[in-house]
Amino acid sequence: MSDPTARPLAIGGTRPAEFGDPGPQSAAHAYGLYLDLFDAQRTDDVSPQAPVPTDPTERAHNLKSGLYFLDADMAGCGVVPDEAWTGEQRGHRFAIVALVAHTRTHASPQPGDEWIDGTRQLNADLRAAELAVLTASYIRRLGFDAVAHTPTSTDLDIDRVALQCGLIEGRGRELRAPFLGSGFALSVVSTDMEITPDAPLARRGVLQRLRSTAGLGWLLGWGGTRARIARLNGDHRPLHMGRYPMERIKRVGEATTLVLPDEIERVPVRAGGFPRAAHGDMGPKFQEDVKVFAFKTPQAQSYVQQIGAMVPHQDGEIADLEAPGTSDPDHNADALKALAYHLGGDMVGVCRVPTHAWYSHRGDGSVIEPDHEYAVVILLDQGYETMEGASGDDWVSGAQSMRAYMRGAQIAGIMAEHVRSLGFGARSQTNRLSEVLHIPLVLEAGLGELSRIGELVLNPFVGPRFKSVVMTTNMPLTPDDMIDFGLQDFCEKCTKCARECPCGAIPFGDKIMFNGYEIWKPDVEKCTKYRLGNMKGAACGRCMKTCPYNTEGILAERLALWAAIKLPFTRRTIARLDDRVGNGSINAVKKWWWDLEWKAGRTVEPEKGTNARELDMNGGRIADKQKIALYPPDVLPPGDALGVPVKLDRKAAVARGEQAESPATARVRRR
Numbered sequence: 001m002s003d004p005t006a007r008p009l010a011i012g013g014t015r016p017a018e019f020g021d022p023g024p025q026s027a028a029h030a031y032g033l034y035l036d037l038f039d040a041q042r043t044d045d046v047s048p049q050a051p052v053p054t055d056p057t058e059r060a061h062n063l064k065s066g067l068y069f070l071d072a073d074m075a076g077c078g079v080v081p082d083e084a085w086t087g088e089q090r091g092h093r094f095a096i097v098a099l100v101a102h103t104r105t106h107a108s109p110q111p112g113d114e115w116i117d118g119t120r121q122l123n124a125d126l127r128a129a130e131l132a133v134l135t136a137s138y139i140r141r142l143g144f145d146a147v148a149h150t151p152t153s154t155d156l157d158i159d160r161v162a163l164q165c166g167l168i169e170g171r172g173r174e175l176r177a178p179f180l181g182s183g184f185a186l187s188v189v190s191t192d193m194e195i196t197p198d199a200p201l202a203r204r205g206v207l208q209r210l211r212s213t214a215g216l217g218w219l220l221g222w223g224g225t226r227a228r229i230a231r232l233n234g235d236h237r238p239l240h241m242g243r244y245p246m247e248r249i250k251r252v253g254e255a256t257t258l259v260l261p262d263e264i265e266r267v268p269v270r271a272g273g274f275p276r277a278a279h280g281d282m283g284p285k286f287q288e289d290v291k292v293f294a295f296k297t298p299q300a301q302s303y304v305q306q307i308g309a310m311v312p313h314q315d316g317e318i319a320d321l322e323a324p325g326t327s328d329p330d331h332n333a334d335a336l337k338a339l340a341y342h343l344g345g346d347m348v349g350v351c352r353v354p355t356h357a358w359y360s361h362r363g364d365g366s367v368i369e370p371d372h373e374y375a376v377v378i379l380l381d382q383g384y385e386t387m388e389g390a391s392g393d394d395w396v397s398g399a400q401s402m403r404a405y406m407r408g409a410q411i412a413g414i415m416a417e418h419v420r421s422l423g424f425g426a427r428s429q430t431n432r433l434s435e436v437l438h439i440p441l442v443l444e445a446g447l448g449e450l451s452r453i454g455e456l457v458l459n460p461f462v463g464p465r466f467k468s469v470v471m472t473t474n475m476p477l478t479p480d481d482m483i484d485f486g487l488q489d490f491c492e493k494c495t496k497c498a499r500e501c502p503c504g505a506i507p508f509g510d511k512i513m514f515n516g517y518e519i520w521k522p523d524v525e526k527c528t529k530y531r532l533g534n535m536k537g538a539a540c541g542r543c544m545k546t547c548p549y550n551t552e553g554i555l556a557e558r559l560a561l562w563a564a565i566k567l568p569f570t571r572r573t574i575a576r577l578d579d580r581v582g583n584g585s586i587n588a589v590k591k592w593w594w595d596l597e598w599k600a601g602r603t604v605e606p607e608k609g610t611n612a613r614e615l616d617m618n619g620g621r622i623a624d625k626q627k628i629a630l631y632p633p634d635v636l637p638p639g640d641a642l643g644v645p646v647k648l649d650r651k652a653a654v655a656r657g658e659q660a661e662s663p664a665t666a667r668v669r670r671r
Contacts, residue, residue, distance in 0.1 A: 016174070016183040018102055022118025025323055027339060030417035031122045034410055037309045038129040039153040042136065049143035050298070050603035052594060060195040063096050063135065065592035066299065069386055070131050070403065071344070073184070074099040074177060078165030078197040080156065080190055087155025090145060092190035094197070095156075097165045098131040100124045102182040103342050104235050111240045111331060112338030115418065123342060124185035125151040130410070132187035134302045141298035141603055142596075144193035151185055162186045166198045179218075179228075240338035242347060244461040246446075249565070251481035255443055256488050257450045257511070257518040258663050260670065261354060264516035267437075268361035268639030273528035275363065276637065280645035282529060289532040294398040294539040298596055298603045303402035307432050310409045314416065314428045322423035329476040336415065336477070340378050343411040346466065347379035347459060349445030349480045353472060356516070357440040361639025368435050372425060372472035374479070375436065377445040378411060379459065379466040380404035382544070384552050387465060389590030391537070391613040392545030393502055395606065396593045398538030401467060405431040408469030415471050424475035431467070438468045446480035452491035452498065453506060453543045454522030460485045460565065463549030465541075485565045490548075491520070494575035497543040499619035500584065502611075503530035506543060508623035512660035515633055521660070523628045525648060535608040538597075546584035546615070548575055584615050629653035630660060 022028050053059060060077045067075040080095045102120040129150035139146035149156045159175060162168050167186070168175050177184050178201070221227030230236050234243030241247065269275055276282060277290040295304040326332060337348045351374070358370045382400040390396050412428035419426035429436050442448055442457040451458035458464050460483075498506040505526040514521045531540045544550060548564075551557040560577075563570045578584070595610040596603050631653050637646040661669075 016176070018118070018120035018183050020105075020108070020113065020117025020120075023114050025114045025325075025422065026118050027115045027414065027418040028119050028122055029421065030414045031119070031126050033313060033417065034310070034414060035126055035129055035150075035152050037306070038126075038133045038148075039150055041133050041305070041309070042148040042150065042153060044137065044140060046140045046145050047143055048602045050141070050596060051605050052142050052596070056194045057196040059193060062592065062594060063139070063195065066135060066138065067096070067098050067131055069383060069592075070134060071127070072098040072131055073101040073180065074167050076162070076165035076167045076198045077195045078161065080161060081164055084157045084160040084164070085155065086157055089155075090147060090190070092145065092147065092192055094191050094193060094195050095161050095165060096135060096189045096191070096195070097162045097167055098128055098135070098187050099162070099167050099177055100127045100131070100185045101177070101180050102184065104239065106238055110238055110338065111334035112336070112342070114325070115335060115339050116342050119342075121183060121185065124183070127344070128185040128187035130306070132189050134306065136189045136191070137302035137305065138299050139189065139191050139193055141301060141598065142193070143603070144191055146189050146191040146193065149188040149190060151187060154188070156188055156190060158186045158188050161188050164200055166201050169201045169204070239341050240334040242337070242341050244347060246347070246461070246483075249460055249483045249485050251446065252484045253481060255450070255482050256484045258513070258666060259518070260516040260666070261356060262516075264356035265633040266356055266358060266360040267633055267636060269359050269363040270361065270365070270639050270641060271633075271636035273524050274532075276646070276648070277528060277532055279637070279641070279643065281637065281648055282525075286529060286532050292598075293532045293534070294401055296538050296598050297395050297399055298598050299399040299593070300402040300538060301598050303399065303406040307402070307406050307409055307430070310413050310430070311433050313413055314430060314433060316417060316420055318420045318425055319423040326422050326424070327476065329478040332475055333477045336376050339415055339418070340376065340411060343414060344407055345378040345411055346381040346462065347447055349377045349442075349447040350477050351375055351377065351441055351444035351446070351479045353436060353441065354444065357436050357444070359435055359437065362435065363433075365640035365642050367639070372427065372474050374473055374475065374477040375441050375445065376415065376471045376473070376477070377438070377441050377447060378408060378469050378471070379442070379447060379462065380408045380469065381462050382465050382467060382541070384465065384550070385590055386592070387541075387545055387550065388587040389592065390545060391586055391611045392542035393534055393540040393613065394537040394611045395595045395597065396538075397541045399593070400541065401539060404467035405469070408467060412469045412471045416473070419471070419473050419475055422475070424473055426471055426473040426475065429470040429472055431469075434470070436470055436472060438470055441470055442468055443482065444479075446483045449483065449485065449487040450517070450519055451487060452495065452520045453547070454520050455524070456543075458487055458547070458549055460549070460561065463547050463551065464544045465550050486568060486571070489568055490564055490571045490575070493572040494548060495620065495623075496546055496548060496575065496578065496584070498623070500542055500546040500616055502540065502542055502613070503527065504622050504626060505530070507628050508620065508626055511663055513663055513666045514630065514660065518663040518666070521628060521630060524631065525629050525650065525653070534611070536606065536611040542613070548578040548583065550583070579615065579617070582615070586612060586614060627654045628657040630656040632656065
């Protein structure tokens with residue numbers, strides 16, 4: 001089965017070593033559990049055959065794009081040589097390889113060194129295992145057999161397969177990845193799905209290597225998503241500060257919207273839109289829809305399986321003694337940020353947890369007693385490139401959400417495990433099982449401002465295009481201040497998200513007071529029902545897709561972002577210009593996924609087709625007759641109303657919307 005055109009394989013080399021050795025406070029111990037979780041799901045049953053393209057090249061492009069969506073640094077396809085097998089072959093002829101680079105390093109000392117040094121290979125191994133397990137699961141849901149081969153559990157010589165697929169090359173006694181100056185991890189998925197193989201790399205001299213990799217386009221990032229010049233990607237910045245210059249955003253002592261903590265009532269998990277649907281509050285149709293709404297694609301199914309596997313490990317035993325050197329709140333905050341970025345977070349902030357940010361009751365009806373003072377809030381970008389090719393409410397929307405939630409659960413889980421080993425209580429608060437509301441904490445941690453989208457805090461660099469995960473702890477931390485980048489004025493002048501909302505749930509009008517917050521309050525009932533009942537896609541992120549702040553973040557459109565923040569008189573023009581240049585439209589070049597639905601245990605073509613919305617310049621026609629329904633805490637189901645439907649009274653809720661207090665009135669009342 002080996003490829004007769006392939007050159008001989010140079011096996012037995014070493015890889016570039018990682019920087020630093022593990023010390024007594026290394027976080028290395030926290031990785032083992034999560035590696036085991038992935039290794040336990042290397043293989044599983046194969047679903048019935050799905051209606052996927054038969055072209056092996058298109059299949060290869062789909063699988064490699066999926067790996068890049070999951071943040072692989074490199075990906076390749078190939079034929080598995082007979083001699084590469086070290087265990088059961090299972091009749092698999094083809095392979096997909098993922099390569100994950102070590103995280104960046106800076107000269108010591110840096111915050112978090114004592115936790116991170118010695119874990120870079122382990123960190124890359126974990127990500128490589130994640131990518132292989134998720135990809136193998138996805139292929140099996142398409143009707144083909146597939147097995148993940150990870151750095152810690154494999155039936156293949158992974159290096160030999162990676163050489164065959166053209167991802168690495170031998171230089172002397174060392175195995176190198178051509179575009180990387182660091183170490184890396186590899187994983188492989190073997191499969192019986194026919195895919196077009198990539199060729200092994202030809203032997204190259206020094207001059208050939210320079211000519212093939214040192215082009216101007218590669219250095220500047222033209223035609224791609226990352227530049228080789230470190231400064232253009234933010235790689236020159238200390239790890240604990242992240243890639244985005246959040247320190248340049250104005251910091252303020254209180255939120256840019258009115259918040260009245262003493263008027264905010266705690267709410268139970270049971271009162272959320274999706275739990276209400278699950279308990280039958282919205283009727284039997286939505287009670288069924290909520291079981292699958294965001295993960296009704298083969299990709300999202302794979303991610304959700306991993307999210308569920310992590311839930312039992314969100315909490316755990318705490319070491320008896322506090323570790324030495326962990327009493328400085330400034331150092332602790334910076335070290336935790338560095339660890340979060342090292343693990344793959346895109347934006348990190350720290351805050352105190354206000355009492356009202358805790359749910360009053362868990363999903364099982366039990367009462368929650370706040371037990372942690374601080375929160376580390378981590379944002380996960382849902383992916384600019386993929387969002388560019390989507391409508392926002394098509395079949396990849398749910399996968400974008402679940403990918404971010406899955407990665408966040410992994411990051412916060414490892415961090416919490418390590419913090420507990422240092423002698424402090426800590427718990428990861430994930431989308432699957434959280435005791436805190438995330439939106440107030442994203443605001444409190446200085447990661448954004450409340451936006452017109454409503455119950456969403458918008459970040460200046462990635463806009464609304466993120467999901468959050470939280471780690472609560474009683475480790476002493478220094479909170480970050482909140483921020484002001486002029487969003488209230490911008491959103492006042494821009495109604496694009498309201499115009500583009502498929503169900504008219506985002507208000508065109510002014511902010512109101514709702515449960516102690518000044519907010520553009522969305523119609524949660526409409527939003528929930530559309531996301532659950534979307535027949536031409538999985539869930540919805542249309543507001544994220546079309547927001548003018550949905551930018552590439554690092555380099556592209558930086559001038560417009562600077563003007564929107566620093567020059568208030570340009571904001572209305574920028575909002576209009578965003579339409580004129582077509583931002584929010586579908587970029588067909590960026591569409592890499594297949595529109596498929598996971599239904600009744602198999603992958604099928606969507607019966608109703610696929611949403612493919614372009615910008616709706618006439619969407620504002622509903623503004624004058626828009627009615628927003630409000631369900632304040634006094635009409636929400638109690639926390640222990642389990643299995644008992646509490647019907648929504650929309651007529652009364654619309655009346656409450658019309659009678660809502662204005663922020664100006666609230667300010668006068670409070671004075």
